[in-house]
Every structure is written in structure tokens, then in C-alpha cells.
Amino acid sequence: MNKKLIDLQHITKSFDGQMILDDLNLYIRENEFLTLLGPSGCGKTTTLRILGGFETPDQGHVIFDDQDITKLPPNKRQLNTVFQKYALFTHMTIAENIAFGLKIKNKSKSYINDKIAYALKLVNLEGYGSRMPDSLSGGQQQRIAIARAIVNEPKVLLLDEPLGALDLKLRQDMQYELIRLKNELGITFIYVTHDQEEALTMSDTIVVMNQGYIQQIGSPEKIYNEPENAFVADFIGDSNIIGGTMIEDKLVEILSARFPCVDTGFGTNRPVDVVIRPEDVILSSPANGRLTGTVTHLIFKGVHYEMEVTTPDGYEWLVHSTGMYPVGTQVGIDVDPFNIQIMHKPASEDEEAVKIDE
Amino acid sequence: MNNFRKKLPGTPYFFWSVLFIIIPLCMVFYYGLTDKSGAFTLENIIAIATREHSKALWLSLLLSLIATVICLLLSYPLAMILCSRKGGQHSVIVFIFILPMWMNFLLRTLAWQTLLEKTGVINSILSFLHLPALNIINTPQAIVLGMVYNFLPFMVLPIYNALAKIDENVINAARDLGANPAQVFFKVTLPLTVPGIISGITMVFIPALTTFVISNLLGGSKVLLIGNVVEQEFTQASNWHLGSGLSIVLMLFILLNMIVSAIFDKDGEGSVL
The missing domain is CATH 3.40.50.300 (P-loop containing nucleotide triphosphate hydrolases)
Structure with missing residues (x-):
């Protein structure tokens, strides 16, 4: 150094x-x-x-x-x-x-x-x-x-x-x-x-x-x-920032579905923010996904398609994918454990330097 | 037809300039270059060489030059102070400076006459304080004072505008590159305000050179400027030919001033030519 x-x-x-x-x-x-x-x-x-x-x-x-x-x-x-x-x-x-x-x-x-x-x-x-x-x-x-x-x-x-x-x-x-x-x-x-x-x-x-x-x-x-908080995740690139619960080490619950992840040390049943980049969302048939949703928007961006997938609870997922699913299609949503980034809720005590209004 | 429509909005201004600028100018040249019988002559021009006329011209040139220099020396620091103020503060100061201009030019000068008179306001105060009296009324100094007082805003404003146009970061860049405050001023600020200085000089020097009101009121009949000579030829002697001839000479000096300005101000931001 x-x-x-x-x-x-x-x-x-x-x-x-x-x-x-x-x-x-x-x-x-x-x-x-x-x-x-x-x-x-x-x-x-x-x-x-x-x-x-x-x-x-x-x-x-x-x-x-x-x-x-x-x-x-x-x-x-x-x-x-x-x-x-x-x-x-x-x-x-x-x-x-x-x-x-x-x-x-x-x-x-x-x-x-x-x-x-x-x-x-x-x-x-x-x-x-x-x-x-x-x-x-x-x-x-x-x-x-x-x-x-x-x-x-x-x-x-x-x-x-x-x-x-x-x-x-x-x-x-x-x-x-x-x-x-x-x-x-x-x-x-x-x-x-x-x-x-x-x-x-x-x-x-x-x-x-x-x-x-x-x-x-x-x-x-x-x-x-590995953005440390929602502000960084939001400011750097597009991202899905979803409130979730850390059930235990390496397991997080998002929108009442459980996703395996790689983060540890957040405690059990703690509220957390989960960041998932749009390009990390894997779309498949409804049967293969941990969550299911409907494609509500589709835009061709050149390198990839940009889609909006709405899950039954109303959350709109931003998805970048080279595969195309027409508007109205039922799709399954999954995410690789390595691509799930868990962050503390901004209000937690152990973040001194980070003060966010939002 | 199309062409005509494009030109239409300019038409009133065209007639205006013909009626009130071109025709009068032609008349001045006509009178200046003819004698009473209407025959062509250069006598009215050459008349500037007579002792009385040339003395008035040189005095006019000298006094307006002095007034211009004083205006410049007063205005530059003032304009810099104005620029350094933030927000509403500077507009108040600019306003205060512009305020006297709302008052009639004659009245302002008349006010100075009252102030400067032997038994005027200033001398009353001075004698009350047992200080020596100020005897400058009817002297060239009083005329310069009148010129500076009346024309100062015309110097301040263009310099202020030129200074305000300089990006703060250009000054910062000069400091960043190692320039101390004096170097910043002489290498960056001053050169960048040359157009403002030129236009200020033009706007002070020309009216000062041609004034006859200031010299009438503050110079009495003792100090005669070229403006007074021309005025007297028209009003008292009723010699329009001589008055026009001398005006043409004066115009040449103004033209000279503008040419010099144009040479110094290559970008043509401040000069008229």
C-alpha cells in the first residue's frame, strides 16, 4: 500500500x-x-x-x-x-x-x-x-x-x-x-x-x-x-431495495418467500434491507421460482430487456434480462445466493457515519 | 414580398435615424463646409486654429482627460467592492449610485454650483468650523469635479459588468496556479475587464469633451470649453456656419477616441466601432 x-x-x-x-x-x-x-x-x-x-x-x-x-x-x-x-x-x-x-x-x-x-x-x-x-x-x-x-x-x-x-x-x-x-x-x-x-x-x-x-x-x-446501505445501493446503479427479515445466518425472508444467501452475523429474525441488482434477478416459469409475479412493463434497451415484474403483494421488481417475457406473462423469480446483499436498516445503532433521512 | 416583410419591423427605426440622425448630420456638414453665401469653404474648419478656439479645445481635451482618469481610478475599486458583495447587498449599493441619475442633469450641476459658491453651503460649513474657504467655483477644478460627479456612473457600470462576468473559478484557477493577489489582478482580472474600461472611458470622455452645461454653471464665464464656443456660435453669435465647422472638428476627436478604443478592445465588446 x-x-x-x-x-x-x-x-x-x-x-x-x-x-x-x-x-x-x-x-x-x-x-x-x-x-x-x-x-x-x-x-x-x-x-x-x-x-x-x-x-x-x-x-x-x-x-x-x-x-x-x-x-x-x-x-x-x-x-x-x-x-x-x-x-x-x-x-x-x-x-x-x-x-x-x-x-x-x-x-x-x-x-x-x-x-x-x-x-x-x-x-x-x-x-x-x-x-x-x-x-x-x-x-x-x-x-x-x-x-x-x-x-x-x-x-x-x-x-x-x-x-x-x-x-x-x-x-x-x-x-x-x-x-x-x-x-x-x-x-x-x-x-x-x-x-x-x-x-x-x-x-x-x-x-x-x-x-x-x-x-x-x-x-x-x-x-x-456490496453497498453498505440503501442510499449507496440506490445511488450506484439500479437496484431493487426490499425490506426483509433475516431469519437466521444465510437465510433471508423477502416478501414472504425464503431465499438462501451468504451473509451472516445479522442475528435472528432481524429486519434488514435487501439489495438485489436488476441483472441478478433470474426469471423462469412460475413453477421454478421462489416468488411468482406478472410482467407489467417491457422495454428493449439494446444490450438487454428491462422488465417490471409485479409480485402479488404489489412490489415492482426491476429486472434486466437478455430473455424476453411479454407483458402479462406469469413468471417465477429466483436469485442466486451470492447476489443477495443484506444491509442493516438505516436506523440501527451500529452505523455511526451513515445518517439518511429517507 | 417575403423580403419586404422581414424588413418591415426595422422600417420605423430607419425613418427615425434618417430624420433625426442622418439629416441633421448632413446639415451640420453643409453649414460647416459653406459660408454665408452658400459657397464651399474650409474656413469654418480652419477657424479651430485661432488662438481662442484652440485654447478652448486643448482645455476641453485636458479637463475631460483628467476627469476620465479620475473616474477610472475611483470606479475600478468601487466596482470591485460591488462585485465582492453577495446577493442583495450589492444591488443596494448599485441603486444608491444610480439614484442621482434619476435627477435632472442640470439640477445636479446647479446643486454643485450652490454648494461650491463663495458663500455656498460648503464654505458656510468650513467657516463655521474655522477652516479656510474653498475657492474653486469658476475654476477648471470645479468643472472637473462636475464632470466626475456627473459621469462617474457611466464608468462604474461597464467596469462592474465586466467584473461580474468573470467566472469566480477563473480567478480561483489563477490562484491555484500560484498567482498571489497582485498577480491575479494584473494578469487576469485587469486584462479581462479591458472591454469595460474602454467602454467606460468612451462614455465619460465623449460627453465630458463636448459639455457646455457643466462649464457654464461651474466655470462661470471665465473658463471657456470648446462646447461653450460652439454653443455661443449657435445661440449668441448666430453663426451656424462657424458653430458647425467647430462641431465637425470635435467629431473628429470623438472619432479618434473611438478608433483608439477599437484598437485596444480587439473583441469589440466594449467599443462602439
Whole structure:
């Protein structure tokens, strides 16, 4: 494991009496691609702005490389930011934009020129140096913003929803571009987004946030397959979140049918939330299912069909399947034990960091 | 037919500009370039070279330049303060600044006359406090004061607009890249507000250059600006030919100002040309 580069300790921040971050604790390792993921207003951007030095926390400390930088202004920090809407200097050429930080550091002309050439090559925009920012497309401008940041050789690159203003295709291309950049530069990326797909594609570690609290920290696989609570399960991908009862270890009752599962340690006859991903629901003939239901909706999605199956108690299951069952068909529902994810009910005492209103 | 319909909404404005801009302008040029018998002459233009006229022109240029510079120096910090206020607070300050503009221009200037007079309000207060009297009425200083007071909002607003248009993150990006507050200002903020500065300069310099009301009221008959000369040719001497000729010269200076503005403001955001 790489060493801890940044340590956020007990960060609290409120604006106009509204609590944005409440006792946030988070560390970031060297060379990590860490994503802060959450809906708008969850505190992810504020966390990034505190890292960049644009906000000062009300309480708590920002430790960078074993130094307390909580009160250090942005121009004295060894990290650089890529802003959401590029924030290029429109009165300067692309080359001047990239050279901005280096000129301030009084680097030699030849050093600066080498760096400009290197950065433009890195972001695949060679020959654009003399153009003005306005003459570039959104994707190109964003790549210049990245180039402008990385020529300063920061230890950490902060990215604030950098792909938010781009269209879908470009966004996907840029995701690969960013992964490549990170591997080539070997520096830490801290990325803020509300797009779960972006987070899953690029990150080493995802930090899911909601209402100023960290909901879960983990690898993309862990976040997707083993969400710790209903919020995470709901925010990351589609899912069926059903109230159930843990009968005993490895056996859960959902909608009055019993499903074997692999989770243990929840006690006996305890109310739990059960997460089942739509692609994990197995449809078959009514006789083969643990539950039976009726197909009430059917949409062709390209890779798969999206179906809604209503069970007699009224619960609507979201199902993704390559097999097609017409609307009105009686089907049986089953789930592989490994694909059943059991979570504590949000109200339980043993979840300190997780506070959810819903 | 179709073409005609597209042009229809513009028609009233076309007639307006012909009637109230093009025709008067042609008349000015006609009078300026002819003598009393109607024969072509450049005498009315060349008349600017007489000692009295050129002195008035140079004084006008000097005073309006000084007034413009003072307006700029006062407006920029003010506009920055306005921009740094959040929400409703700044609109109150902008409102207070705009408020005097609701009052008639003549009345405002007349008010300054009353304030500055030898036995005026300011001097009464000063003498009550046993301080030396302020004798600037009927001097160039009083005229500059009047110009600054009257035209300041025209400088503040375009600069304020230019500042407000700057994305906060552009400033943050400059700080992020290592710029200290002074570097942020001179390398980013100031260059980005050039269009606002240019349009402010144009909007202060041109009316200041051509004013005759301010110099009439605050300069008495002692300080003569080119605006006063032109006005007197029309009203007192009834020499429309000379008045028009001098106006044409004045127009050339305004045109010069606009050309210079256009050169500095490449994007054409603030200048008129």
C-alpha cells in the first residue's frame, strides 16, 4: 500500500448556518485515483474546495504530506485544480494559458516551451498553442485545462466534475484519456462527480457521500456489489431495495418467500434491507421460482430487456434480462445466493457515519 | 414580398435615424463646409486654429482627460467592492449610485454650483468650523469635479459588468496556479475587464469633451470649453456656419477616441466601432 498523502481530519463546514460537511474524516493515498461521488449538495465539491484552499473549514485539519495546510492559501499548495467549466484565461492563447503557472514560478523560457510542447502532446492537442480558448471545442478546452494544471507537476490533481459539460460520447472518451493520463503521470487524482458510471469506470477508490456524510468508502466492485446501505445501493446503479427479515445466518425472508444467501452475523429474525441488482434477478416459469409475479412493463434497451415484474403483494421488481417475457406473462423469480446483499436498516445503532433521512 | 416583410419591423427605426440622425448630420456638414453665401469653404474648419478656439479645445481635451482618469481610478475599486458583495447587498449599493441619475442633469450641476459658491453651503460649513474657504467655483477644478460627479456612473457600470462576468473559478484557477493577489489582478482580472474600461472611458470622455452645461454653471464665464464656443456660435453669435465647422472638428476627436478604443478592445465588446 502506498503511503497516506492527504489526511482530512474532523472537517466541519457550514454556509449560512447550513451544515455542508459534518466531521468528515478521509485519507487519500499516494497515486490513488479517488472519486468523491454523490448527489448535488452532498458536500463533495466543498471537500474539494477545502483541499484546493478555496474554502477554509470551520473545524478540522487538512494534512498534506505530514504538514498542516489548513490555512495555506491556494497559491502556496502543491496541488492543482481542473475546474468544472474549464476556467481558461480567455484573454490568453492556449500556450500562454499553459505557461501561466510556470511564468509565475519564473521558470526559464526554454523550460516553459518544452513543458508546453510536452503538455500539448500529452493531451493530444499538438499545434494548438497559438489558438485562443474560445476557438476550441468544450472537450479540447477541458484538455487544455488539464494541461495547464499538470505542467506545474502537482503531487495531486483535483478535478471538479471536469466532464460535466461534455456530451456522452466525448465524456466516455475523456474517461479513458484521464485513466491514461493518471497512469502516465503517476500522480494522485481526486475526482468529484455525481455520475456513478464515471466513478465506477475510473476510480481506484470511491467515496460515496450524502448530506455531508461519507456513506461508504471502497473499490468500485465493493461499492457496486456490496453497498453498505440503501442510499449507496440506490445511488450506484439500479437496484431493487426490499425490506426483509433475516431469519437466521444465510437465510433471508423477502416478501414472504425464503431465499438462501451468504451473509451472516445479522442475528435472528432481524429486519434488514435487501439489495438485489436488476441483472441478478433470474426469471423462469412460475413453477421454478421462489416468488411468482406478472410482467407489467417491457422495454428493449439494446444490450438487454428491462422488465417490471409485479409480485402479488404489489412490489415492482426491476429486472434486466437478455430473455424476453411479454407483458402479462406469469413468471417465477429466483436469485442466486451470492447476489443477495443484506444491509442493516438505516436506523440501527451500529452505523455511526451513515445518517439518511429517507 | 417575403423580403419586404422581414424588413418591415426595422422600417420605423430607419425613418427615425434618417430624420433625426442622418439629416441633421448632413446639415451640420453643409453649414460647416459653406459660408454665408452658400459657397464651399474650409474656413469654418480652419477657424479651430485661432488662438481662442484652440485654447478652448486643448482645455476641453485636458479637463475631460483628467476627469476620465479620475473616474477610472475611483470606479475600478468601487466596482470591485460591488462585485465582492453577495446577493442583495450589492444591488443596494448599485441603486444608491444610480439614484442621482434619476435627477435632472442640470439640477445636479446647479446643486454643485450652490454648494461650491463663495458663500455656498460648503464654505458656510468650513467657516463655521474655522477652516479656510474653498475657492474653486469658476475654476477648471470645479468643472472637473462636475464632470466626475456627473459621469462617474457611466464608468462604474461597464467596469462592474465586466467584473461580474468573470467566472469566480477563473480567478480561483489563477490562484491555484500560484498567482498571489497582485498577480491575479494584473494578469487576469485587469486584462479581462479591458472591454469595460474602454467602454467606460468612451462614455465619460465623449460627453465630458463636448459639455457646455457643466462649464457654464461651474466655470462661470471665465473658463471657456470648446462646447461653450460652439454653443455661443449657435445661440449668441448666430453663426451656424462657424458653430458647425467647430462641431465637425470635435467629431473628429470623438472619432479618434473611438478608433483608439477599437484598437485596444480587439473583441469589440466594449467599443462602439
